[in-house]
Every structure is written in structure tokens, then in C-alpha cells.
Amino acid sequence: MNLLITGGAGFIGSNFVHYWREVHPADRLVVLDALTYAGNRSSLPQEDANFLFVHGDIRDRALVGKLLNDHHISVLAHFAAESHVDRSIHSPETFLDTNITGTLRLLEAAREYVASGAAPEGFRFHHVSTDEVYGSLGPEDPAFEETTPYAPNSPYAASKAASDHLVRAWHHTYGLPVTITNCSNNYGPYHFPEKLIPLMLVNILHGRPLPVYGDGMNVRDWLYVTDHCRGIEGAIRHGTPGEVYNIGGNNERPNKEIIRTLCTLIVEEFAAHPDLARRFPACPAADGRDPFGLVTHVTDRPGHDRRYAINAEKARRELGYEPKESLASGLKKTVRWYLENETWWKAVMDGSYQNWIASHYGDGAAS
Numbered sequence: 001m002n003l004l005i006t007g008g009a010g011f012i013g014s015n016f017v018h019y020w021r022e023v024h025p026a027d028r029l030v031v032l033d034a035l036t037y038a039g040n041r042s043s044l045p046q047e048d049a050n051f052l053f054v055h056g057d058i059r060d061r062a063l064v065g066k067l068l069n070d071h072h073i074s075v076l077a078h079f080a081a082e083s084h085v086d087r088s089i090h091s092p093e094t095f096l097d098t099n100i101t102g103t104l105r106l107l108e109a110a111r112e113y114v115a116s117g118a119a120p121e122g123f124r125f126h127h128v129s130t131d132e133v134y135g136s137l138g139p140e141d142p143a144f145e146e147t148t149p150y151a152p153n154s155p156y157a158a159s160k161a162a163s164d165h166l167v168r169a170w171h172h173t174y175g176l177p178v179t180i181t182n183c184s185n186n187y188g189p190y191h192f193p194e195k196l197i198p199l200m201l202v203n204i205l206h207g208r209p210l211p212v213y214g215d216g217m218n219v220r221d222w223l224y225v226t227d228h229c230r231g232i233e234g235a236i237r238h239g240t241p242g243e244v245y246n247i248g249g250n251n252e253r254p255n256k257e258i259i260r261t262l263c264t265l266i267v268e269e270f271a272a273h274p275d276l277a278r279r280f281p282a283c284p285a286a287d288g289r290d291p292f293g294l295v296t297h298v299t300d301r302p303g304h305d306r307r308y309a310i311n312a313e314k315a316r317r318e319l320g321y322e323p324k325e326s327l328a329s330g331l332k333k334t335v336r337w338y339l340e341n342e343t344w345w346k347a348v349m350d351g352s353y354q355n356w357i358a359s360h361y362g363d364g365a366a367s
């Protein structure tokens, strides 16, 4: 198969590239990515006969049409998006441009490709979406199902909801063969350190405050990123065109518990590897202290969703989806990855990253 992967230089897209190359080494992958602040060429392999990187924008319909035709694409896997809720609250317009207009241009390019007869039999447009489109749950509410009404609460969630509706409509109206997955919070390698888990890890290692929004009891359903990639693969290979599948980890945890676990894992790693104290002398674990003391409660995110939870029964039943990683094993792997890949995360924390941290958390938070 030949796959066109939009947003492949981002967190989940790059993990998907590594995953797919491992399980389907004969397939050819073309990544289209604009390399925004969240996209990193260093998260991807070097080019070879089965891997091509194209620096470009999903809103460039002509470019997308050319890539589909030139590479005889059989699967368009659409990951590209503006993805950070806090940034969507500061600057919503970029989110509407990329997530809505960008998806529209891809759909139109794919529709033309199929209508021209150039697309191979079984062509698929797979849209990667989020559980945030369903809104927020109360403590006793049942988990989100595919039939849960949409109730997006942030500009990010609203833009993703709009993109889901476009994908659905292009199937219903034009017969475009689409599938959609709505997934819960991912974590793992190549995660940009603006999101909760990598931000906390980097701050723990530098001995900086750990900014917890509100009371820290907001609940997310955490999923190791490779398990998400498996779910997407299932939808691409076994999903029915026009269908939606929820993907989740069955790992509902409040934010403070996640931070507690990260601190414990870091203390264990420092105890087992004395060189870490030399590499990260500002980390409280370097002299045996618990980094949890760095927790600082900060002003809550406006409109902060209280709880997300996913019912992934349909994906289990119809796609054979089953997460392999437990939260304990996934977090341990993630902590190790960040300790072993300091070069990656140092390189992505450039000037624009420092500006974001300073403007969002206050000047003292950046260094």
C-alpha cells in the first residue's frame, strides 16, 4: 500500500510512521507536514525507497492532488491539526484555518482523485479525531460512545467537531470512503513538551514549578500512543466506510495522580542510575527529594472539561482493537524515553517554545 500521512512530523503522526514501517515494511509512506512549531523532522526516519517527506500545507489542494496521483495513494491518513487546547484559547483562528479549512481541502482533493478514476480500488480517507468533541462528563456519567451527541467546549474541540462533520458529509453526499476514529489522551515518545505529561517531565528534570490547573482533579483517559496507532490501523484495514470508532485506554486518572506517578518514576530512575544526578542537578531527585513538592496550583484553563472517558467496545468488537500497554508500563517507557532522548526535547524547546511558556505561565516559567 501507499499511504499519504498528513501531520506525520507531529507527535502521533510520527509514532504512526515508526509503527507502520515496523509492521508493514513493504508499504510506501509519504508524509505531508507544514512543520509548524509542533512538527519536527527529527521525529521521523531518514528518507529511503519507502519513505518520502514533503514539506507543505494541507490547505494546498493542488499539492495534495498531485501527491495522491503521483504516488498512487491508497490510504490518506489525516493527522495534521493544531492540537493544543490552551493555544486554541489564546488564538482560535489558526485552529479553524488548519482543522476545518485544511480538512475541507483534503476532502476535496480526495473526492477529485476518486472521481477521476485514478484512486486504487479500496481507497480510504481516514480522519484522526478526538474524544473532546463529545464535551465533558460528570463523575457518574457513562463513557462516551460513538452515538454520544457532540458538545465541544473549546475552540480546538469545536474545530475538530466541525472537521468530523465535514468528513461525515463527504461520505454521505459524495460517497467518499471515509472512517473516523475519536481517541482519548495519548502519551509516549515525541510528545511536544507543552502537553501535560512531557511538560511535567521536563519541568521535574529542571526543578521548575509543575503548573496544575484548578484543583488538579480533572480526569483524562490515558492511552499509550502506539496503542492509538494500532486502533487507527484497525480502522483503516477492517473499518466499514462511513463508520466512527472510539479508541481509548480504560485508564481514567486525575491529573494530580499522573503527576504523582511521574515523580515516583523519576525518583526510581535517579536511584537506579547515578549519572542522572550529574545530568540533571536541578532535579530534586538528584539529592533524594520528592519532585512532587514542585506542584504549584495555577489559574484554571477557561472552560476546562472535567472528565473524559471512552467506551471502545465497538472498536474491540469490529476492529479487534485491544490496547497492549498498561498505564504503569506505558508511563515507565515514556519516562525512560525522555531520559534517553534529551537531545530531541532540548532541540524542540526553541525560542518560540520559550515565548509560549513565558506568555502562558508567566515570565518566571521559561529559562
Ligand code: NAD
Pocket: 006, 007, 008, 009, 010, 011, 012, 013, 032, 033, 034, 035, 036, 037, 038, 039, 040, 056, 057, 058, 059, 078, 079, 080, 081, 082, 083, 084, 098, 102, 128, 129, 130, 131, 160, 182, 183, 184, 185, 186, 187, 192
Ligand atoms: P501535534 O500538534 O503533535 O502534530 C500536528 C502536526 O500537524 C505537526 O507536525 C504540524 O506541523 C502539522 N500541521 C499543522 N498544521 C498543518 C498544515 N496546515 N499542513 C500540514 N501540516 C500541518 O498533534 P498530535 O498530538 O500528534 O495530534 C495528531 C492528531 O490526533 C490531531 O488531529 C489531533 O486532533 C488528534 N488527536 C490527538 C490526541 C492527543 O492526545 N495528542 C488525542 C486524540 C486525537
Ligand code: DAU
Pocket: 083, 084, 085, 086, 129, 130, 131, 132, 183, 184, 185, 186, 194, 195, 196, 197, 199, 211, 212, 213, 214, 216, 218, 219, 220, 255, 301, 308
Ligand atoms: O482527549 C484528547 C485530547 O487530549 C487531544 O484531542 C488534544 O489534542 C490533546 O492536547 C489532549 O487535550 P488535553 O487538553 O486533555 O491535554 P493537555 O495535555 O493539554 O492537558 C491534560 C490535562 O492536564 C488537562 O486536564 C489540563 C491539565 N493541565 C495541562 C497543562 C498543559 C494542567 O493542569 N497543567 C498544564 O500545564
